[in-house]
Amino acid sequence: MLINGLKTLIIRCRFCGRLRQYDINLFEAMKNNSIEYICKCGEINARINKGINNDIRVELGCFPCGDKHYYSMKLKDVLRNDNRIYCYQGFQACFIGSKKVANQILLEKQMNLREGNRDTCGEDYFNNFKVLGRALKHLYVLNQNHKITCDCGNSSIDVELFPDRIELKCDNCHSVNIIFAETDEDLSILLRRDKIVLKEHSITCIDSIKEKNRDIKK
Numbered sequence: 001m002l003i004n005g006l007k008t009l010i011i012r013c014r015f016c017g018r019l020r021q022y023d024i025n026l027f028e029a030m031k032n033n034s035i036e037y038i039c040k041c042g043e044i045n046a047r048i049n050k051g052i053n054n055d056i057r058v059e060l061g062c063f064p065c066g067d068k069h070y071y072s073m074k075l076k077d078v079l080r081n082d083n084r085i086y087c088y089q090g091f092q093a094c095f096i097g098s099k100k101v102a103n104q105i106l107l108e109k110q111m112n113l114r115e116g117n118r119d120t121c122g123e124d125y126f127n128n129f130k131v132l133g134r135a136l137k138h139l140y141v142l143n144q145n146h147k148i149t150c151d152c153g154n155s156s157i158d159v160e161l162f163p164d165r166i167e168l169k170c171d172n173c174h175s176v177n178i179i180f181a182e183t184d185e186d187l188s189i190l191l192r193r194d195k196i197v198l199k200e201h202s203i204t205c206i207d208s209i210k211e212k213n214r215d216i217k218k
Helices: 075-080 099-115 129-144 184-191
Strands: 006-012 019-025 035-038 044-050 056-061 068-073 083-086 092-097 148-150 157-161 165-170 176-180 196-198 202-206
Touching (some): 056 092, 196 202
Antiparallel strands (some): 006 092, 056 068
16 A cells, blocks of 8 residues: 655744645654744744654644644654644644645635634734734744844844734743734834834833833833
8 A cells, every 4th residue: 555655734824824834754753853834934844754663753833822832753654644733722733644635625725714814813803903013023033133032131032913912921930921913003114213122020011002012010
């Protein structure tokens, strides 16, 4: 029996929210080669490599909940089955399986968009998708230049999307920076920033109502 080691990954980018499709060569991953699947915005959507006991180790950025998830999957299950992978909150994080089923999933999503029944991961989820998209692009450039940090000393900052805002979260001290992204004025305030520093153990805001950050102590 011919075993097809080529599979298709469908995942929505945690950073920019776009739906992405990638080809996966499982046999390459089993050679201890860590393979990264990168979005056009620069975000690493997934990493796949060889785990223990010849399992497949999958690292995903989950768009619905904003976290990173790690999975260990039996190679035979990935080879034989179409796998819809869910995060711990019950959201579907990605699909790994045959190209035929993957294309069917993409077609269904495109039909939903045309019919106006957009799910919460579509453009209609956001109050102003164009503003939020430009805001994300600016944040990505800052992050690439190491200009998004926390004053606790941590530089690993998570990004979470909401209909009206973007939240930057420090995974060390759990500080939060809320960036409102609904209006051109919100975008203008953000584009003036050449760096963003989260304040340790605090919640801060960037919006067009007040140009200065508003600190709310936890």
